[in-house]
Amino acid sequence: MSMSNAEQKLTILPPGHPLEGRVSPPGSKSITNRALLLAGLAKGTSRLTGALKSDDTRYMADALRAMGVTISEPDDTTFVVTGTGRLLPAQKPLFLGNAGTATRFLTAAAALVDGTVVVDGDQHMRKRPIAPLVTALRALGVAVEAETGCPPVTVSGSGDFGADRVTIDAGLSSQYVSALLMAAAGGTRPVNIELAGEEIGARGYIDLTVAAMHAFGAEVRQVSPSIWQVAPTGYRATDYIIEPDASAATYLWAAEVLTGGSIDLGVAAASFSQPDAKSYEVIARFPHMPAIIDGSQMQDAVPTLAVLAAFNETPVRFTGLANLRVKECDRVRALSTGLSNIRPGLGIEEGDDLLVASDPKLAGQTLPADIDTFADHRIAMSFALAGLKINGITILDPGCVAKTYPRYWDELASLGVDFEGDRP
Ligand SMILES: O=C(O)C1=C[C@@H](OP(=O)(O)O)[C@@H](O)[C@H](O)C1
Numbered sequence: 001m002s003m004s005n006a007e008q009k010l011t012i013l014p015p016g017h018p019l020e021g022r023v024s025p026p027g028s029k030s031i032t033n034r035a036l037l038l039a040g041l042a043k044g045t046s047r048l049t050g051a052l053k054s055d056d057t058r059y060m061a062d063a064l065r066a067m068g069v070t071i072s073e074p075d076d077t078t079f080v081v082t083g084t085g086r087l088l089p090a091q092k093p094l095f096l097g098n099a100g101t102a103t104r105f106l107t108a109a110a111a112l113v114d115g116t117v118v119v120d121g122d123q124h125m126r127k128r129p130i131a132p133l134v135t136a137l138r139a140l141g142v143a144v145e146a147e148t149g150c151p152p153v154t155v156s157g158s159g160d161f162g163a164d165r166v167t168i169d170a171g172l173s174s175q176y177v178s179a180l181l182m183a184a185a186g187g188t189r190p191v192n193i194e195l196a197g198e199e200i201g202a203r204g205y206i207d208l209t210v211a212a213m214h215a216f217g218a219e220v221r222q223v224s225p226s227i228w229q230v231a232p233t234g235y236r237a238t239d240y241i242i243e244p245d246a247s248a249a250t251y252l253w254a255a256e257v258l259t260g261g262s263i264d265l266g267v268a269a270a271s272f273s274q275p276d277a278k279s280y281e282v283i284a285r286f287p288h289m290p291a292i293i294d295g296s297q298m299q300d301a302v303p304t305l306a307v308l309a310a311f312n313e314t315p316v317r318f319t320g321l322a323n324l325r326v327k328e329c330d331r332v333r334a335l336s337t338g339l340s341n342i343r344p345g346l347g348i349e350e351g352d353d354l355l356v357a358s359d360p361k362l363a364g365q366t367l368p369a370d371i372d373t374f375a376d377h378r379i380a381m382s383f384a385l386a387g388l389k390i391n392g393i394t395i396l397d398p399g400c401v402a403k404t405y406p407r408y409w410d411e412l413a414s415l416g417v418d419f420e421g422d423r424p
């Protein structure tokens with residue numbers, strides 16, 4: 001009988017030796033999904049190499065195909081994308097699973113379609129807010145409906161924007177800003193995009209967006225810390241090399257320090273342009289991580305850091321986590337729940353802060369715990385790290401890593417980690 005994902009379990013057997021070997025993280029999810037969209041908006045053929053092939057990028061690629069873009073996949077890390085310079089109305093709603101980037105980016109890009117596009121996702125995505133982006137698109141003269149403030153979103157575009165400036169509240173997600181920036185270059189007039197406040201989590205993701213836009217020929221200029229001006233250049237097809245995923249790298253960095261091993265990622269931490277690479281400085285300080293870690297500029301690394309912190313010499317308070325509550329799941333809750341499932345009080349929520357109690361003596365203990373991953377790849381991947389040191393850590397629904405890192409379990413196995421249960 002086949003089991004549903006939710007019924008699958010994987011128990012990690014602590015290796016009892018330092019993890020050593022070579023593992024290359026997959027291509028960056030964030031950069032792959034930006035490049036796919038920009039290549040799809042361009043006229044001509046772009047070759048994207050080093051790309052991530054996972055649930056999130058498949059949803060993006062399939063959605064673009066449904067809007068008339070030709071995409072071939074000559075190998076495991078390459079997309080060859082041929083656009084006509086225009087996206088066409090999709091016949092069916094675009095189903096984007098729980099891919100935040102695909103959902104937000106395509107909602108704005110749908111304004112460039114002359115016709116109606118429905119953007120939808122799975123039950124998790126249908127709880128992730130998109131109202132601020134909807135409000136901004138309306139201010140740009142686009143007819144958009146999202147009854148619940150979350151997907152599904154119906155965008156009735158005309159292929160252009162009806163205004164030349166917009167203010168966006170990006171408090172819940174920087175992806176709204178990235179989405180507007182990338183779509184804006186496809187209009188017929190320059191557009192000014194302004195943040196409602198200067199406070200924004202993960203500003204580095206906006207830098208990634210601007211860099212990708214430049215690579216595909218757009219002109220975008222940051223005129224102040226909170227204003228970008230985008231020229232109506234459209235995009236030029238180009239060949240583009242995608243760097244490895246910094247968020248995926250965090251698990252390997254953490255596995256290395258936690259086991260005292262040596263894992264060659266084939267790429268130096270300092271060479272990444274993605275925000276999560278900043279977490280390397282903190283990981284490298286293990287077991288003397290700082291007492292307070294501000295997660296706001298490296299949000300996707302927080303699950304990794306929080307699980308690592310459980311083995312630190314001293315407790316760690318994580319701040320700047322408010323928008324972790326609207327990711328694939330409420331990550332503050334999932335982390336405190338999972339940690340306290342390993343040992344009561346190990347992870348405590350204080351407002352939006354997460355306090356990790358820390359105990360190096362956890363290593364070597366047997367503390368059976370079934371970790372509920374809430375269908376969140378990062379909860380699964382981070383708690384697997386606890387299983388490298390503690391006997392009895394079982395990850396529920398381990399297949400959810402397919403969102404961004406389908407080979408995660410295989411890579412751990414290649415480093416000598418054994419499991420009880422079938423690797424998905
Ligand atoms: O722009 C991006 O590629 C991303 C931005 C961040 O999301 P928010 O801006 O929603 O915090 C991050 O968590 C996500 O994994 C990828």
Ligand SMILES: C=C(OP(=O)(O)O)C(=O)O
Nearest residue numbers: 098099100101300327328
């Ligand atoms: C938050 C994440 O993804 P997204 O918002 O792209 O779904 C993530 O990958 O941790």
